[in-house]
Amino acid sequence: MISLNIEKTFGFISKENVFAYEAQVKAAQEALEKGTGKGNDFLGWLHLPSSITKEHLADLKATAQTLRDNCEVVVVAGIGGSYLGARAVIEALSNSFTWLQDKKTAPVILYAGHNIGEDYLYELTEYLKDKKFGVINISKSGTTTETALAFRLLKKQCEDQRGKDTAKRVIVAITDAKKGAARVTADNEGYKSFIIPDNVGGRFSVLTPVGLLPIAVAGFDIEKLVAGAASMEKACGQDIPFAENPAAIYAATRNELYKNGKKIEILVNFNPKLHYVSEWWKQLYGESEGKENKGIFPAAVDFSTDLHSMGQWIQEGERSIYETVISVEKTQHSLQVPSDGANLDGLNFLAGKHVDEVNKMAELGTQLAHVDGGVPNMRIVIPALNEESIGSLLYFFEKACGISGYILGVNPFNQPGVEAYKKNMFALLNKPGYEAESKAIQARL
């Protein structure tokens, strides 16, 4: 279970004003539960954890096993919500050097379809040349250019290398039930496929097969992940009093900070494995709230790494920021600082201490310094980097995001602004059907 502490925001905002959001939070909760708010056709995530069946998990695990049995490498092709959730969980739970280990316990997971880097794709296809690889093709719309382009390359290579029959067994599609090119391809080729429910938007889809299948292939316990999320679904439920509901408090606090000129939220971790949780969080909050010329800008840093690059700005730059720190209570492993005879670095005072003790003091020292420097701080504590904790954390952020977006007054479940670049790109590439746009854009160049 996770806990949230907002005490280090007081002094910048008052507890009273945070608690004054109680009625707004209640209204937001009710709108989510009753489906009366904006974007109410995208609320499938709300009670998803508690509604996932054992049969569904068994189906996912069986497919994961097929990929694990037949692949040294599995490429997860997807972008945005069809990519970040899986990567966030896999990186949080994996050994940091997993791909370098000789004795592998799971296929190496690689990612594609989240960029249009020619060199990236070339190097990926080169690497895969002598590998028994499979592909999980993930796209809700089934038409996203980045993903479709990567899949086109990977499908052909997989068929050429492994033959059509094997390719059929090691390519899995996760897409819409009926619409989109990915669905048609999956049906035509006879791929095993999973459905992304209509009422679950991409950035809220980590607990659908979009996240669960890659996570299971990587060897992690999806039952525990879902159980962690389900416990948070309860802890953030409508019936939980405001003061005891972490999603309610987080949503209220960030809106109050925003109202007081804190326009940027920096999600902070002190554990490099959480880097992609921050990336996932950035999409969740950025796409949900950044609209109608409003919304907190979600940023992220990895400490203490970025204390040596961004630390100066955070300590003394424009005071428009606040931080939300994710703190991991317990490490998975134990490592003590050795004593050194010469002590040239002067670190013998740390000898015998666990590395995490140093990290925790860096965390505490940073929090106090940043608060002194005018940066309000919130702190989320998770017990450990394990499936339950990560499941809880993800659902906590989702629930708080729904509430927070409704308090802000936007539709947190659409992303109309994302289309603008796509339209221009298609016009510039002379996509059939874009003749008028092509002409108009050429005239601007």
Ligand SMILES: O=P(O)(O)OC[C@H]1O[C@H](O)[C@H](O)[C@@H](O)[C@@H]1O
């Ligand atoms: O799953 P897909 O339909 O391929 O979409 C992938 C992503 O790209 C879109 O442009 C949206 O901005 C995201 O919300 C979405 O998660």
